[in-house]
Amino acid sequence: MRITFCQGVLAIAITLNLLILYYILRLQQRVLRRHRDHTQPGSRQQLAPLKPGMTILIREFEDFENYVPDVVRSFIRQNPEVPVVVAADHLPYPPMVLPSTPNVKVLILKPAPDQPASASRPEVYVRTEYVALVPDGVKADATFQLERMLEELKAGQGKVEMVAAPVHSLAPLQCLNLKVSLRRWTAEYTAAPPSSKVCTALRGEAVLLLHTKDLFNLSMPLAKPLLTSLFIQTSLREWAVRILDISFSAVHRPLFTSSHNQWKADNLAKASHLQLFQDFGIKRVILEDGKEQWFGCSKETPRCFGTIHDDTPEYLYQNRWTPPCCLRALRETAKYVINVLETSGVRYWLEGGTLLGAARHQDIIPWDYDVDLGIYLEDIPNCELLRNADSGSVVDERGFVWEKAIEGDFYRVQFSEHNHLHVDLWPFYPKNGLMTKDTWMDHRQDVEFPEHFLKPLVPIPFAGFLALAPNDYRSFLELKFGEGVIENPEYPNPALKRMEKEH
Ligand SMILES: *[C@@H]1O[C@H](CO)[C@@H](O)[C@H](O)[C@H]1NC(C)=O
Numbered sequence: 001m002r003i004t005f006c007q008g009v010l011a012i013a014i015t016l017n018l019l020i021l022y023y024i025l026r027l028q029q030r031v032l033r034r035h036r037d038h039t040q041p042g043s044r045q046q047l048a049p050l051k052p053g054m055t056i057l058i059r060e061f062e063d064f065e066n067y068v069p070d071v072v073r074s075f076i077r078q079n080p081e082v083p084v085v086v087a088a089d090h091l092p093y094p095p096m097v098l099p100s101t102p103n104v105k106v107l108i109l110k111p112a113p114d115q116p117a118s119a120s121r122p123e124v125y126v127r128t129e130y131v132a133l134v135p136d137g138v139k140a141d142a143t144f145q146l147e148r149m150l151e152e153l154k155a156g157q158g159k160v161e162m163v164a165a166p167v168h169s170l171a172p173l174q175c176l177n178l179k180v181s182l183r184r185w186t187a188e189y190t191a192a193p194p195s196s197k198v199c200t201a202l203r204g205e206a207v208l209l210l211h212t213k214d215l216f217n218l219s220m221p222l223a224k225p226l227l228t229s230l231f232i233q234t235s236l237r238e239w240a241v242r243i244l245d246i247s248f249s250a251v252h253r254p255l256f257t258s259s260h261n262q263w264k265a266d267n268l269a270k271a272s273h274l275q276l277f278q279d280f281g282i283k284r285v286i287l288e289d290g291k292e293q294w295f296g297c298s299k300e301t302p303r304c305f306g307t308i309h310d311d312t313p314e315y316l317y318q319n320r321w322t323p324p325c326c327l328r329a330l331r332e333t334a335k336y337v338i339n340v341l342e343t344s345g346v347r348y349w350l351e352g353g354t355l356l357g358a359a360r361h362q363d364i365i366p367w368d369y370d371v372d373l374g375i376y377l378e379d380i381p382n383c384e385l386l387r388n389a390d391s392g393s394v395v396d397e398r399g400f401v402w403e404k405a406i407e408g409d410f411y412r413v414q415f416s417e418h419n420h421l422h423v424d425l426w427p428f429y430p431k432n433g434l435m436t437k438d439t440w441m442d443h444r445q446d447v448e449f450p451e452h453f454l455k456p457l458v459p460i461p462f463a464g465f466l467a468l469a470p471n472d473y474r475s476f477l478e479l480k481f482g483e484g485v486i487e488n489p490e491y492p493n494p495a496l497k498r499m500e501k502e503h
Pocket of ligand 1: 213214217
């Protein structure tokens with residue numbers, strides 16, 4: 001068969017077209033793939049692998065007086081190649097004059113609208129296997145200091161995750177043990193025995209060395225105050241720190257030359273403590289000397305949890321229990337209200353979950369959010385505060401608010417006008433040997449009961465004092481909640497949120 005010239009041209013043209021089409025499709029696929037790689041979540045910018053050695057990280061210093069340039073120079077003098085990162089919340093002002101070598105970088109942690117996210121991410125700047133956290137005003141006297149720290153950290157592999165070298169300063173470095181219970185919103189420091197060198201927290205000044213990947217695996221690696229924040233996070237992971245017998249000297253101590261600057265620094269430190277504890281959800285700190293610090297929950301602050309839906313307060317979904325300061329305020333309100341009822345001659349008894357807590361462990365149930373008392377309806381006129389509450393809410397001389405509840409025929413005493421933690425008073429009256437009332441809540445325990453449980457009322461230890469309870473309160477509770485309720489704790493609405501074991 002002969003092919004004409006035209007047929008030949010046509011065949012070539014078709015082949016050429018097919019080839020072009022093929023290349024266009026290939027190109028398109030490649031562009032699409034690249035686009036997908038960039039937009040898919042998880043395909044984060046790849047970081048360069050970590051290099052051996054360590055980075056000096058300086059995080060805590062004040063703009064108005066600091067010795068960061070001296071610190072940086074002292075480390076560079078020992079090792080001109082050592083990477084140094086100065087991490088600041090915002091661009092330091094007045095500007096800091098740092099050695100202008102490429103291994104010294106300033107990192108601004110505050111994101112800027114014209115910068116990529118990586119510009120404010122510290123893990124992009126620290127690309128060595130180890131990182132040394134160095135306080136302001138510390139001097140490197142000899143190369144061996146950091147080298148020995150590194151050897152010690154490597155030698156302690158598997159036993160300690162961090163090593164610390166004390167800084168010669170006014171107070172010695174203390175070895176502490178820190179137990180954080182997020183469930184109880186509490187951090188508790190205890191002093192380690194004087195000779196201990198391994199612990200879970202430190203108080204004082206130190207140069208701290210750890211693995212870069214460990215530091216940046218924490219949820220807030222560079223939050224201030226740095227060591228407080230760090231040890232709260234590391235103690236939750238059961239990491240340990242070893243205090244070494246290597247130490248650093250301080251260039252400037254005290255760090256601040258004027259009392260005005262010291263005052264400014266103290267105020268900023270206080271504010272960052274407050275912010276840190278708020279961010280971490282810690283409301284109670286027990287110090288190693290037994291002193292307690294409370295954060296949040298006063299008569300002036302609003303109740304620290306919102307309106308309760310389906311009997312399940314929001315903190316239960318966060319796997320936390322009632323904030324300890326709320327429990328404290330509830331105890332105080334309960335004690336006060338019971339005292340008013342007793343002195344004015346109103347018969348009352350611990351009701352519902354409150355009685356359950358008293359029977360179980362002589363206190364408010366650790367995840368409960370209010371206190372319930374039963375009272376005799378006919379005794380209400382004996383109490384002036386209750387009488388007055390009928391015609392509107394009354395703030396008494398101690399700042400508690402007494403009011404008739406809008407939800408039904410019962411009374412409510414609030415901790416304060418701002419803080420609506422409360423004790424509810426449920427009026428009952430006898431009818432044919434049963435105690436009954438007119439408003440019922442949709443709760444299993446909200447049922448009538450025989451009056452003989454109240455004859456007589458019996459004292460029961462509760463929240464640090466003696467309160468009155470129905471006699472045979474075990475049967476009373478089992479009648480209301482079901483058998484075995486004292487021994488088998490459950491959250492108020494197990495269908496929504498069941499109890500888990502505390503770890
Ligand atoms: C980061 O921490 C989590 C637990 O908090 C752990 O499971 C994971 O292995 C850690 N990753 C690295 C790279 O250390």
